[in-house]
Amino acid sequence: EADIYQTPRYLVIGTGKKITLECSQTMGHDKMYWYQQDPGMELHLIHYSYGVNSTEKGDLSSESTVSRIRTEHFPLTLESARPSHTSQYLCASSDRHSGYTFGSGTRLTVV
Amino acid sequence: DQQVKQNSPSLSVQEGRISILNCDYTNSMFDYFLWYKKYPAEGPTFLISISSIKDKNEDGRFTVFLNKSAKHLSLHIVPSQPGDSAVYFCAASDPSQGNLIFGKGTKLSVKP
Incomplete structure (x- = not known):
């Protein structure tokens, strides 16, 4: 049973639309992360959070934004989607004693 | 500069x-x-992990070896099965940051 949930699993959306990718975890982890991965390519860290009201940009520049109002919830928003945003988005969480637990991912296609 | 490197983007192995x-x-x-x-x-x-105080950790068909002097680790899968076909990412924990650093991944294909 998954302890970290991402919705939607798949999303096809038109250029210019605003979208929010949801990520929730039930493990009480303080740290949460967003990665972007193109097929067959490496994982790129785009955002992370060490706790409520904490958000930081990752190694890869991204036009997306995140918020962390509650421990369990770490949504990612694109204000105006473009075809270059087409990718797989992976959410993960961890505490200081464990590795990362990943969600199933959201496959985003912008047409 | 990459801190964790997986130099083989792909690997093909026969089942077994x-x-x-x-x-x-x-x-x-x-x-x-x-x-x-x-x-x-x-x-x-x-899949499997290893602490820097160990040099080997085994879990069923999967064994990870760590050579600290060479700064090298390896994952052994034996016997390989077609269901093992996937991309495998190596990751290292940076205690100063508390984050994991991932390699680029190796795509394993196990042929029947």
Whole structure:
């Protein structure tokens, strides 16, 4: 049973639309992360959070934004989607004693 | 500069034989190493880990070896099965940051 949930699993959306990718975890982890991965390519860290009201940009520049109002919830928003945003988005969480637990991912296609 | 390197982007192995996936790192302060397995359209799943105080950890068909002096670790899968076909990511824990540093991944194909 998954302890970290991402919705939607798949999303096809038109250029210019605003979208929010949801990520929730039930493990009480303080740290949460967003990665972007193109097929067959490496994982790129785009955002992370060490706790409520904490958000930081990752190694890869991204036009997306995140918020962390509650421990369990770490949504990612694109204000105006473009075809270059087409990718797989992976959410993960961890505490200081464990590795990362990943969600199933959201496959985003912008047409 | 990459701190965790998986220099082989792909590996093909016959079913029943051994698969060896390699990973090198540059930071001697890394204290914990993990392997993740990823199928297409799914998130990575944890496979096996090793602490820097050990040189081997075994879990069923999967064994991870750590050579700290060479800053090298490897994942052995024996015997390999077609269901093992996936992308394998090596990761290292940076205690100064509390984050994992991932390699670029190696795509393993196990042929029946």
